[in-house]
Amino acid sequence: MSSYSSTSLSSGSYARTDSSSSIYPSSPSTSPGTTPPSPLSLEPPSSPASLASSSPRAYRSKAPSTQAERPHPRDRAHESQAFGIDPATLIGRTLTRVRRSRAHPSLTLHFADGGAVQVRVVGYDPHFRGVPKTLESDSHVLNPASGATDVRLTVKHAAMITLADKAFQVQGTIQGAGKPPRESRWTQKHAAFAVKFVEEGGWHCIWATLAEYDEKNKETCVFRNFADVYVDSLQSAPTSSGSKAPAHPHARTASPHTRHDSPVSPSSAPKAQKPKRKGRGNRKAETPKARW
Secondary structure, eight states, X not given: OOHHHHHHTOGGGBOOSSSSOOSSOOXXXXXXXXXXXXXXXXXXXXXXXXXXXXXXXXXXXXXXXXXXXXXXXXXXXXXXXXXXXXXXXXXXXXXXXXEEOSSSSOEEEEETTSOEEEXXXXXXXXXXXXXXXXXXXXXXXXXXXXXXXXXXXXXXXXXXXXXXXXXXXXXXXSSSSSOOOEEEEEEEEXXXXXXXXXXXXXXXXXXXXXXXXXXXXXXXXXXXXXXXXXXXXXXXXXXHHHHHTTHHHHHHHTTHHHHTTGGGSTTTHHHHHHHHHTTOHHHHHHHHHHHO
């Protein structure tokens, strides 16, 4: 994430919800002792097409000693079921390619079995985007430097988790002799996607942020919040095959190219010559052309 979150969400500020160990990454601590720096020091991302990176969240991945010690992966699991698929269905599959969108806040994961899934932002509408949304990740796998990368990783664990981060909003004039701006801060819980691979240790996590910047000073952030993400299947193969099926009806409607040739064909030529023998051939010879 940005410098704002990396400072307030350092590895030391992470605490488990209980004393037991868990295979899922823990949520950040929201204790009063973890005070983030001023939101006015935030800088916008260097490129809207890239995922914003941050310092590692220090996820822990010790296996539970007993089944009873395994907590639920999310506090709001019932909400995650309303969108997309269960990330647990990715366990055992081999990830072969990671590609992020240059135009939308989405990340596509391709697997060796030919399937693909996308990490998306809940409520994002490409036609009415509203506050700019960005996917952020502290993982070199989920945040490839070039925008896309080929890998060979087997999914060991995958789940939706709940993170707690500090959101803020600045109201009023930031610069000038007027009253100082008013800052509002609150703890925002949001859903994130976490995955662990057999070949690599630790968790890889991705989440979504919303940010607005001052109109006069584009480097000054005046609003920052977090949004839920979800995982949905990307059915590219069925859509491509389905698009070929209606191509035949369109080809039939485009058949006027062949209709222009039909009056010249030998079968239609005698029909056009019969009216000429009766002295009215010029008018009736044009009527077949008008029908086409």
